[in-house]
Amino acid sequence: MKKKVLVIGAGLAGSEAAYQLACRDFAVTLLEMRPEKQTPVHKGGLFGELVCSNSLKSTKPESAAGMLKAELAALHSMVYECALKHRVLAGGALAVDRDAFALEITRRIGGMPQIDVVRREALSIEREARGFDAVVIATGPLTSDALASDLSSLIGGDFLAFYDAAAPIVDAESLDFAKLFVQSRYEEEGAGDYLNAPFTQESYVRFEEALIGARRVIAKDFETKELFSACQPIEEIARKGHDAMRFGPLKPVGLTDPSTGRRPWAALQLRAENADKTCYNLVGCQTNLTFGEQERVFRLVPGLEHADFVRFGVMHRNTFIDAPRLLDSHNRLHVDSRRAAVAAGDLPPLYVVGQLAGTEGYCEAIRSGLHGALAVAADLRGVSLPLLPEETAFGALLSYATNPETKGYQPMHVNFGIMKPLEKPVRNKGARYEAYARRGGEALGCYVEELRQAGLMEGLDGAE
Ligand SMILES: Cc1cc2nc3c(=O)[nH]c(=O)nc-3n(C[C@H](O)[C@H](O)[C@H](O)COP(=O)(O)OP(=O)(O)OC[C@H]3O[C@@H](n4cnc5c(N)ncnc54)[C@H](O)[C@@H]3O)c2cc1C
Incomplete structure (x- = not known):
């Protein structure tokens, strides 16, 4: 008897997961x-519909997005193959003819006898899961309300977010440490967890004016209702009056600028995002400015003149779970994070993939679906899943997104800022990126070989 797997949601992650499981001879619904x-x-009924841009980002091998594509290719991603087949010209990026791309995914899945496609809304995970050996939840950032509410009662309401209100994150290597100082409020200078960017009155006014005048992303109708009730974008605070930011997120109380020996006019605090302190979050600066404007405006902050952004601030509708507290490295919900019925063994193992699992971006969703499928295959066959190396692009993201030490998790793209630092630091940016890509490529090669030895790469040929 074939083991039965239910995949809920045929977006980017779900389509990839279903295909990969079918190739490994599971009976997939x-x-x-x-x-x-x-x-x-979404507008139609095709699988893998792209909801916004038709770009899957850079193909440059020495970029985090390029590294991710190399992983998709090495692991025989079907959705990535469809993207390459329906590529349109877009410079160094992989852009696709969105309709042909989605049609191809739908056609390939429809042609697989191991996959039974059912068209209806899943309302209850517990009910849907009956009779299956594993369930993969891939319903994305716009999971239907009924299922989101069901999921929330399963995992606990505190663990499910509906809006992403995130501040920009910058690469530590790009900061001017001569202008920043280390101090937590009311602690001695040099002590504490924060870097502080001190403003003079003049630099504060310049920053404030730029924020107020900058272009913003217009929120969609369905996003405007509750979006700003939870927290205010920094540009809205700036609009409230000259002192609003310095009595709010940029307050300087408890801080002493060592270069003047006095409290600065205002201060922007930067908090390390990871234990290696390779990237920093701009505390309190959640924003709705366009990405280009974020680069221009936040580079007016003293010490951030040359900042590289590893993630831009966003404020949009986005349903995602608190992955660091709920998921293990198999993208599987921890048993103890689920309610009594599940802990009692009434439900098969539940895996969460794609943007709902806290990744951000098209290729990240595809890769997450692929990783989840490998984990299901390993678990159901009783073989151990080779550890995904942190040196790979998705390995770095997965390790960050499932690390219980990660606080206040916000979904992220793959980026060099969260990668394990190189053994020998490389100052030159281009050479550093090349070194990351080389190291990641080697780790990927070993990982694929381990998957092969575990019998997890069999059955990938001839599905088309
Ligand atoms: C408005 C918006 C714009 C975005 N723009 C971009 C962009 O330009 N570039 C980028 O890289 N990323 C973008 N993203 C982020 C993300 O990359 C995409 O949302 C991506 O499609 C996520 O893939 P996924 O497979 O997790 O979810 P999806 O591709 O959304 O797939 C989820 C699927 O589940 C189905 N589903 C939902 N609920 C149920 C249910 N109860 N029962 C059955 N089926 C269900 C949906 O119909 C859908 O087909 C955007 C996100 C949003 C919300």
Whole structure:
């Protein structure tokens, strides 16, 4: 008897997961609510519909996005193959003809006898899971309200977010440490967990004016309702009056600038995002400015003149779980994070993949679906899943997103800022990126070989 796996959601992650599981000879049921029920942004019934841009980002091998594509290729991602097949010209990026791309994914999945496609909305995980050996939840950032509420009662309401209100994160290597100082409020200078960017009155006014005048992303209708009630974007605070920011997120109380011996006019605090302190979050600066404007405006902050952004601030509708507290490295919900019925063994193992699992971006969702499928295959076959090396792009993201030490997790793209530092630091940016890519490529080669030895790469040929 074939083991049965239910995949809920046929977006980027779910389509990839279903395909990979079918190739490994599991009996897959793929549940998709469209076209009967749409999300606020999807338009049709095709699988893998891109909801916004048609770009899957850079193909440059020495970029984090390029490294991720090398992983997708090495692991025979079907969705990535469809993207390459329906590529359109876009300089150094991989852009696709979105309709042909989605049609191809739908056609390939429809042609696989191991996949039973069911078109309806999943309302209850417990009910849907009956009779399956594993369930993969891949319903994305716009998971239907009914399922989101069901998930919330399963994992606990505190562990499910509906909006992403994130401040920009910058690469530590790009900061001017001569202008910043280390201090937590009311502690001695040099002590504490924060870097502080001190403003003079003049630099504060310049920053404030730039924030107020900058271009913003217009929130979609379905996003405007509750979006700003939880927290205010920094540019909205700036609009409230000259002193609003310095009595709010940029307050300087308890800080002493060592270069003047006095409290600065205002201060922006930067908090390390990881134990290696390779990237820093701009505390309190959640923003709705366009990405280009974020670069221009936040570079006016003293010490950030040459900042490289590893993640831009965003404020948009986005359903995602608190991955560091809920998921293990197999993208599987911890048993103790689930309610009594689940802990008692009434439900098969539940895996969460794609943006719902706290990644951000198209290729990240595809890669997450692929990783989840490998984990399900290993678990159901009783073999151990080779550890995904942290030196790979997705390995770095997964390790960050499932590390219980990660606080206040916000979904992220793959980026060099969260990668394990190189053994020998490389100052030159281009050479550093090359070194990351080389190291990642070697780790990927070993990982694929380990998957092969575990019998997890069999059955990938001839599915088309
Ligand atoms: C408005 C918006 C714009 C974005 N723009 C970009 C961008 O330009 N570039 C980028 O890289 N990333 C973008 N993202 C982020 C992310 O990369 C995409 O959302 C990506 O599609 C996520 O993949 P996924 O497989 O996790 O979810 P999705 O691709 O959204 O797939 C989820 C699927 O689950 C289905 N589903 C939901 N609920 C149920 C249910 N109860 N029962 C059955 N089926 C269900 C949905 O219909 C959908 O088909 C955007 C996100 C949003 C919300």
